[in-house]
Amino acid sequence: MEQIMTLVEPRPAATSAKLPSDEGVLLVEGEDQPGLIQAITTVLHESGANIVSLDQYSDNPEGGHFFQRTVFHLPDFTAAREDLEAKLDKVISDDFGLTWRLNDRSVPKRVAILASTSDHCLLDLLWRHRRGEIPMTVSMVISNHTNVANDVRSFGIPFFHVPSQGADKSAAEAEIVRLLRGNVDLVVLARYMQILSPSFLENVEVPVINIHHSFLPAFIGAGPYKKAKERGVKLIGATAHYVTEDLDEGPIIEQDVARVDHSMTAADMQRKGANVERAVLSRAVTWHCEDRVIRHGRETVIF
């Protein structure tokens, strides 16, 4: 047995995901019209881009809503980007009246995670982040408690404690907004047990993803696992969704369930539910960071 006296290789906070270089991802959506795909692929082709993958969906080929995600390879993407954007704007916005956005696949999303005392969703994200499974950089973790501080910092990630006691949450929310604004592209609520105000959502200016448990049928209010147990449900689940002003009612990104039976206590069911929650949230965050999700009203298209 050899003694290891020194710490082995410091671990980077930034993502270790191998991100593709010279690749862009183009998301387009708007009113479906003949010739759209042809027009978009023509711009890309004439700009020297080679299409790596193209996903497209229309909720009604006759006058419905059109969605497209195109990944392409373009040598010297950084240099060529401005010119390409001008051409895309001309065709997609001006000619067809659709909206679009272009992202550089070599740039990971900057993500803040908000948590409370439960660590299962938080740690699953940090862990997958370190394994390079998600194209993101975790810029910070914010919690209204301190018990996850050590774990977070052991991943080399900043931890900020923002207490949130009392009825008036406005000071806490303002502080969180100060920490986030300009610094992140996505906020993930990893079992953050504080209700955020509509003004927070407005001020934070980036998408917010939440996870909550789900049951068939639904159980309202406190102690849902206890209620599910009393009702004899055989499946428990979790739903990840974008946060909107309608609490727990925003566009769904991902859902999953696990099987339970009479021999499980409410605590057993909650533990199994936690495993579903972390899996569902991690998939939702991954898909968002890979620019696979397009929101459309209360629906999502996942490419």
Place this chain on the structure above:
Amino acid sequence: MEQIMTLVEPRPAATSAKLPSDEGVLLVEGEDQPGLIQAITTVLHESGANIVSLDQYSDNPEGGHFFQRTVFHLPDFTAAREDLEAKLDKVISDDFGLTWRLNDRSVPKRVAILASTSDHCLLDLLWRHRRGEIPMTVSMVISNHTNVANDVRSFGIPFFHVPSQGADKSAAEAEIVRLLRGNVDLVVLARYMQILSPSFLENVEVPVINIHHSFLPAFIGAGPYKKAKERGVKLIGATAHYVTEDLDEGPIIEQDVARVDHSMTAADMQRKGANVERAVLSRAVTWHCEDRVIRHGRETVIF
């Protein structure tokens, strides 16, 4: 190619399941007390029964509710039954104050299926019945429509048409009760789209199992698949349950889900939902007919 001029082997209406002979299944439930399992197994042992399987559950070992399912082999079960029942009653009812019932595993449950125009759940049951997968005899199929008549009769099973038009369903219900009473041990609502009155449940005197679709979150009212589509759900499901006076709220026997995505229309989702419904209902009916389900308030214990 050979000509086949005559019909090949007529198909029996009764179950083709190979049912075990000389085997009993004993279900016991009531207040948990020390010594219960020992007392029950002692009666069985002293009566010459050999235990094939024993499942037991207590929702709280300290003063909770106790459930036990015991399958045993007893030579000449029919002859020995009366004597065994007297002994079981002495110990289980008199000494411990619990309730019990004993069934002969060689006797299939007599089942009536009620259906409307949808045939997916009905045909799945008839088909599994013919394959010998469920220890039941399908005594009759009753429908308020006629479109499934031919299919049912091609399985050698009686079909009865009981129309159910107008606001007053009492005459139709009364006719159904006349057909069922004394003839069946279980009623299965296989997408029977009529609401049954509390008095029907009382008069029919046997358990009634129903199947309905389930979503996370739940959608109330008509057109649930359309609503689920608009809400962007990623899972659709089905729930089989015992019918009680609380519509769709009785004890759950089984649930399952299937994955859907944005590219599916409401009709696609409904078709996929139908496949979940038939699988879930068939499992629930099988478990009931195998005496694996014990109801306890709004819960079920499934052994």
Place this chain on the structure above:
Amino acid sequence: MEQIMTLVEPRPAATSAKLPSDEGVLLVEGEDQPGLIQAITTVLHESGANIVSLDQYSDNPEGGHFFQRTVFHLPDFTAAREDLEAKLDKVISDDFGLTWRLNDRSVPKRVAILASTSDHCLLDLLWRHRRGEIPMTVSMVISNHTNVANDVRSFGIPFFHVPSQGADKSAAEAEIVRLLRGNVDLVVLARYMQILSPSFLENVEVPVINIHHSFLPAFIGAGPYKKAKERGVKLIGATAHYVTEDLDEGPIIEQDVARVDHSMTAADMQRKGANVERAVLSRAVTWHCEDRVIRHGRETVIF
């Protein structure tokens, strides 16, 4: 209760699936090259076609193999088809050197099902066919036994008995080829327990899909469920694949598994396995009939 004296509505043998009219599906594959998608969509656009959906995949954007499935709407498709095909051939075959095929979505695939004594896969297909779930016409069922004849004919579908006894199967195979050739677009082996010769595959001239059970680990030879039981496996599965000269080794279309445990007998496992088999085969046949499967060597791309 009303008497129903006459048979209710005769059931059509042809598919009841509502097939889209004026829609084509174009499958393209070959060496990946820049500008492919743009070129193909340009031909479609200039021919007046509106793209309904487009799926595309390249196994390596730099010089890999390219696959595309495009569904489009084109008014008066039948009349416009010849002209469109000429243009597609010019661009896809001549300019880019790729292979392609175009199908009319209003025309169901003509399918022959070969079965032996097991009926679970056969009946699942006939049933889904009647429910309109699969865009196919079942032209005939051929079996080396007669026990499924009645069932098949009750669906209004021709049944042919081709016995296959003795070591020399060449006469039987020749008769089957005579029945099939020119009449069908797909042959489905629904638990057909005869090994087909390479010359059969060559002479039948259409794709052949087979289903077989699968285990982790695999069990060679007879009685696989018994071996799986002895080995204590916890999952049993099924694989649907195209038949090639390498028995059971052709390109995989679909796979699935179900959970088993120690309390199940080999017969229980076989019954559960049958349910997996019929689900997997039905999905594979559906995808094939929807032109969603592109074969490439021993792989399949499923759009």
Place this chain on the structure above:
Amino acid sequence: MEQIMTLVEPRPAATSAKLPSDEGVLLVEGEDQPGLIQAITTVLHESGANIVSLDQYSDNPEGGHFFQRTVFHLPDFTAAREDLEAKLDKVISDDFGLTWRLNDRSVPKRVAILASTSDHCLLDLLWRHRRGEIPMTVSMVISNHTNVANDVRSFGIPFFHVPSQGADKSAAEAEIVRLLRGNVDLVVLARYMQILSPSFLENVEVPVINIHHSFLPAFIGAGPYKKAKERGVKLIGATAHYVTEDLDEGPIIEQDVARVDHSMTAADMQRKGANVERAVLSRAVTWHCEDRVIRHGRETVIF
């Protein structure tokens, strides 16, 4: 934002699972005979034990092999244990000739985890251990590499580096045996990429659980994910089993699969496979530590 200057609550290496006190778990197996359950439950009842749960299985009620797991509550279990064991031995061993073992549920299993460079299985176990999901104490982690050392020690668990280079592994194995012997009740190979010799298994004297990937069909040799990709498989899986002299052929404890498709690279498949591996291994270790697994030849009974 408050400054947190000090480390928050040190984390214990021992399990945080709340283990039940005054509860025993009795495992019995051997030749099935009439009266077994009655005899065992009578001993327990007469010793003042109250049965919490009883699972029983016989692979053939007529002269097969019998398995039983009984959890019971017995006040002052520690004091009463010796007396109870004497009575159990009298009845189970002497009268019936079966084997049995009795464990105290308040005592967690002492576990050693062996790992190499991959950390997904290792960290999942450490994490669930810290969350109290598994009734075990992780006594040590041993690796032939050092890259997981920091992670392990951050959980408060000893890490030992035992290099294993060169053809002769006997010195390394001997050192591992010295570390383990007498200190642990279970060895878990969490992607430990060294082949252990039969003599290691003999010397370590406790059960060894391993995890490996599984495919339908199986792929032999190096680079299985690449081979699975080339073969177009649609499911990838993992198997956890007890290690025996037959490499990767020991009794299976748990298996599971995940769905893959053509668009995934071999690396994507490997990543998804890693998630299946960690879930399957964690379930297998949990069940073993809960005394739910009884080995019987190449099979396992999981209660």
